[in-house]
Amino acid sequence: MNPSATVGRIVGTRAQDAGFVVDLLLRTVAASPKLVRRVRFTLDMAFNAGVRSLPVTLVVAAFAGAILAMQTGIELRRFGDTAVLGTITALSMCREMGPFITGVILAATVGSAMAAELGTMQVSDEVAALEVMSVDPVDYLVLPRVVALAVMCPTLTVLSNLIGIWGGSVIAEHNLGVSPDLYWISAREALTSSGTMLPKEVYVGLLKAFVFGVAIATVSCASGLRAGGGALGVGLAVQTAVRNSVILIIVLGFIVTWFFYFLAG
Amino acid sequence: MIELRDVCKRLGERQVLDHMSFRVPKGMNFVLMGPSGCGKSVTLKHVIGILRPDSGSVQVDDQDVQSMDRAQLMALRKRMGYLFQNGALINWLTVAENVALPLREHARVSKSELQQRVHEVLGLVGMDHAATQYPPAISGGMKLRTGLARALVTNPEYVLYDEPNAGLDPIISKQIHELIVEVRDRLGVTGLIVTHSRACATQCGDRIGIIENGRLGIEGSVAEILASDNPLARSFLDGGTD
Numbered sequence: 001m002n003p004s005a006t007v008g009r010i011v012g013t014r015a016q017d018a019g020f021v022v023d024l025l026l027r028t029v030a031a032s033p034k035l036v037r038r039v040r041f042t043l044d045m046a047f048n049a050g051v052r053s054l055p056v057t058l059v060v061a062a063f064a065g066a067i068l069a070m071q072t073g074i075e076l077r078r079f080g081d082t083a084v085l086g087t088i089t090a091l092s093m094c095r096e097m098g099p100f101i102t103g104v105i106l107a108a109t110v111g112s113a114m115a116a117e118l119g120t121m122q123v124s125d126e127v128a129a130l131e132v133m134s135v136d137p138v139d140y141l142v143l144p145r146v147v148a149l150a151v152m153c154p155t156l157t158v159l160s161n162l163i164g165i166w167g168g169s170v171i172a173e174h175n176l177g178v179s180p181d182l183y184w185i186s187a188r189e190a191l192t193s194s195g196t197m198l199p200k201e202v203y204v205g206l207l208k209a210f211v212f213g214v215a216i217a218t219v220s221c222a223s224g225l226r227a228g229g230g231a232l233g234v235g236l237a238v239q240t241a242v243r244n245s246v247i248l249i250i251v252l253g254f255i256v257t258w259f260f261y262f263l264a265g
Numbered sequence: 266m267i268e269l270r271d272v273c274k275r276l277g278e279r280q281v282l283d284h285m286s287f288r289v290p291k292g293m294n295f296v297l298m299g300p301s302g303c304g305k306s307v308t309l310k311h312v313i314g315i316l317r318p319d320s321g322s323v324q325v326d327d328q329d330v331q332s333m334d335r336a337q338l339m340a341l342r343k344r345m346g347y348l349f350q351n352g353a354l355i356n357w358l359t360v361a362e363n364v365a366l367p368l369r370e371h372a373r374v375s376k377s378e379l380q381q382r383v384h385e386v387l388g389l390v391g392m393d394h395a396a397t398q399y400p401p402a403i404s405g406g407m408k409l410r411t412g413l414a415r416a417l418v419t420n421p422e423y424v425l426y427d428e429p430n431a432g433l434d435p436i437i438s439k440q441i442h443e444l445i446v447e448v449r450d451r452l453g454v455t456g457l458i459v460t461h462s463r464a465c466a467t468q469c470g471d472r473i474g475i476i477e478n479g480r481l482g483i484e485g486s487v488a489e490i491l492a493s494d495n496p497l498a499r500s501f502l503d504g505g506t507d
Contacts, residue, residue, distance in 0.1 A: 129353035132313050133367045134339040
């Protein structure tokens with residue numbers, strides 16, 4: 001076996017996969033005027049996505065906020081500066097943790113389901129049936145899913161942020177001796193110090209969540225639409241969807257943070 | 266008329282179609298037979314423009330399918346129905362919603378006209394009683410009949426049948442065959458049927474073509490093929506499944 005040929009083949013396949021995802025995203029954007037015909041289906045999708053992932057998102061967010069407050073509070077207590085715990089927890093949740101947690105949970109719950117649904121449709125000729133009926137699978141299947149996650153990811157992120165900050169407040173009060181008033185006032189001030197209606201910490205986090213929602217849905221639909229080879233192929237499509245979504249969440253999260261806090265100041 | 270001229274198609278390492286040529290005149294059921302993997306379904310996908318040939322031409326009513334753009338292909342597909350092996354119904358839509366799908370997407374018809382048309386074609390295939398059921402709750406034969414109703418709902422000029430009796434028992438198969446014949450006789454629809462079932466070929470077909478090495482090894486009317494002592498014809502008709 002020639003190692004160079006193997007590496008070349010793997011790189012070629014990955015480039016093809018990436019090209020398919022980008023092409024699918026562009027076709028989805030181009031199909032967006034047809035969304036008015038898919039409103040009901042999109043709302044169903046959004047409702048399912050929210051219901052399916054809300055409980056787990058809230059539990060994970062509460063514990064993530066608690067862990068964040070605990071770890072930070074231990075160090076701050078050494079310097080006698082636990083008064084800023086609310087600030088740190090609120091900023092960390094809104095900027096990074098909230099969107100990240102929500103994104104990963106959506107990838108694991110909703111993204112995997114999307115890849116499995118579309119993969120099953122692909123291997124059982126349902127996607128081909130749409131094509132022969134001149135129904136564009138992008139407009140009929142992908143667009144509602146992308147829009148649903150683009151809306152639900154920021155929505156769930158707002159809840160994640162609030163529950164995470166609340167989780168931190170429980171630890172701050174019971175384990176670190178920070179008064180609830182002090183914690184909540186410092187958290188609120190951190191998020192409203194800019195004086196604008198939507199502070200940068202919040203809108204950058206929500207923008208991230210929007211980007212994650214679009215990325216998860218597109219990658220998951222792309223994996224499903226490229227599935228082949230029966231049940232095994234559907235399983236592989238789900239695996240690929242979750243893996244690629246998580247990688248994209250981390251990479252895109254870094255790019256958005258870098259853009260807003262370093263490049264654009 | 267559907268006409269394939271010297272169509273070649275390679276998929277991966279395999280030459281699936283190798284100078285495949287045949288024509289299907291209007292109002293006729295043409296049956297393509299051959300063993301699994303010989304290129305029968307690939308041929309159908311060329312006719313409807315899902316696949317494009319490496320060389321040769323595919324024509325429907327003297328229009329080159331392979332050179333059509335997306336809009337032209339959509340227009341062509343609106344004139345064609347396609348019955349998939351398992352019906353390929355959308356699982357979250359009821360039987361009636363599945364049948365209504367092509368009309369909902371393309372035709373500007375009122376709700377009552379749409380319901381009327383759906384009721385009509387479901388009646389034709391004997392599925393009116395199951396209109397509100399979902400595909401996972403119905404049998405394989407019912408799925409196929411629903412798939413046929415969906416293929417017919419737009420009043421197509423052509424219907425392509427991909428293994429219309431695959432996995433069905435002989436009684437349900439016979440019902441499907443009778444439906445295919447009825448579609449030709451009552452609606453004047455031209456059919457291109459791929460199958461490896463002798464019963465399907467002889468009951469539904471006007472002409473039969475048998476694929477060998479990526480092209481038609483023998484072609485003729487049902488009577489000619491049945492009377493032929495050609496080894497390829499004999500191997501299929503004597504050993505063909507019911």
